[in-house]
Amino acid sequence: MSLRLLSWNVRGLNNPQKREVCKNLLKEWKCDIVCFQEMKLSSLNSVVVRSLWGSPFLDWVALDTVNTAGGVLLVWDKRVLEKVDSVVGRFSVNVLLKGVVDDFVWAGSGVYGPNDDNQRGALWEELTRMHSRWNTAWCVFGDFNIIRFPSERLGCETFSSAIFAFSDFIEANYLVDLPLEGASFTWFRDSGTNCMSRIDRTLESVDWVDHFGNVSQRVLPRVVSDHCPLLVVASSVSKGRSAFKFENMWLKEEGFVERVRQWWNGYCFSGSPSFILARKLKALKEDLKKWNKEEFGDLAFRKKCLLSDLLGLEAREDLLGLSQEGQTRIQIKGEIAHLASLEEISWRQKSRMLFVKEGDNNTCFFHRVANSHRRTNHIRGVEVDGVLYEDEEEVRSKVVHFYQNLYTESDT
Known part of the structure; x- marks a missing residue:
């Protein structure tokens, strides 16, 4: 089972020409579910939504704009996902979905966050209620209008209480903040001033990531908006029954x-x-x-949580001048060092370089060797007669066809 999810602040879809460009791009990106933010449409109906999607197999839920400002539209392919329940909040559109193929039930929340710091607390409360309502695998995506670290805004050097609150929400709900591939920022001011930040992102629960097993998030080109679209590709790796291995x-x-x-x-x-x-x-x-x-448990996730705790602790000390947290910081650093040691042993075992002693710290070497085994065993695409095939079923079919022909030729 695979899923392609797109989150995109399009800054106004009341222009028919812009909708035509969006529809053309969506066909190229082959998305299963799309979340638009800040549509600025005074009225939304099936005709307008179909003019965006370009297919009759769709379902949708929307948060209406207020005085032609804001708004969230969540659209998905009914052949891939079906709606179980939905709730429209003040800042978000929330839908409980079930996979048509695998019956996997998960909640999707499309967000357009407020610019006012005083209202952001209401956004975190609204999303937390949605999580508690369904208590299932969860994916949150959209324009949050807030960064998580100072490095995510050009020229920003300090943490703020709003940044801390965003990280607290992520940690309290055990969400994974996926790495951003392709760029460091998602919003760019088109005027002469040099302003850019990462205010668009997707957040996933651990069980949502575990279900697919292979999840990535990358930035797509800015075409009709000052925001970059975010494309999440989630796909399960096809493999046989894995053998038990002592770690x-x-x-x-x-x-x-x-x-x-x-x-x-x-x-x-x-x-x-x-x-x-x-x-x-x-x-x-x-x-x-x-x-x-x-x-x-999962070592990478445990270490990521500890690193996030340490970063937040040190940031609070820099901002508030706290000093009584020293023992906690030492304990967290010790746990991180222990997990890093365990990870190194695991990579060494996976690399199958048994001649290397445990004291060797060349972790990057082990990572490259272990990952090279995965790349060798995984075929991402094949080219036949000048045509590139990347779909899993097409790749499998072309490979089988090639060896069948090879076998037939050898017999003759």
Whole structure:
């Protein structure tokens, strides 16, 4: 299952020519769900929405503009997603969706945030209520009109209370802030002044990312707006049933060996020695898999949360002059160092360079070797007779056809 999601502040869709350009671009980008912000349309109906989408297979929900200002429109392909429930708030359009192919249920929230700091608290409360209402996988996207770090606005050097509140909302709802590929900023002032910032973004819950397994976010060219469209491509990696693998980094976790010993001694099976050994190994595998998922967790996500906590702590100290958080900072840094050590062991194991000793810190080398294995085993596209095929089914079909012909020719 794959999904292509687009978030785009188009700054006015009341112009028919602009809608025509948007429709043409959407066809090229092949989106399954699109969120428009700041349409500035005085009235919105099916005719206008179809003039944007260009296909009869659509459904939509909208937050109306106020005095031809603002507004959010969420449109999706009914052949890919179907609506289960929807709520239109003051700043957002929220839809509970279900995948037609895989029955995956998730909530999507399209946002157009306020410019007034005094109103941003109401936005975070509104979105948090939506999350609690459905309590499922969640993806939030749109123009938040607020940055998260000073580096996301040209010329900005200090944190503000509004920036802290944005990060607090992300952390409180356990959202993942995906890296932005292709650019550092998403909004550019078209006048002579040099102003740019990253106020557009997408945020995903961990279970939403885990469902697809391969999620990326990139900036598309600015064409009819001073905002760049954001394209999120989420696709599950097709693979067979993965074999169980013991992770060497588990041995570094405090209490792990004693836990395994208790599990092993607690198993009770009857039969021949070889049968008992096989059953105990199988039971141990299930306990290890459960422990890894529920307790050990994802190292990258754990480290990302700690780094975010550390950044927020240091920023607060710079802003408010706090000093009593020193012990907390030391503890967080220690946990980050421990997780980094575990990650290095994991990469070393994946790279299969067993001759390298554990004390070697050439992490980048291990990353390149492990990633090269993935790239070698994954075919992103094939070119046949000058035509490039990137769709997964088309790639599979062309590869099978090639080897079938090769086999036939060898027989003759």
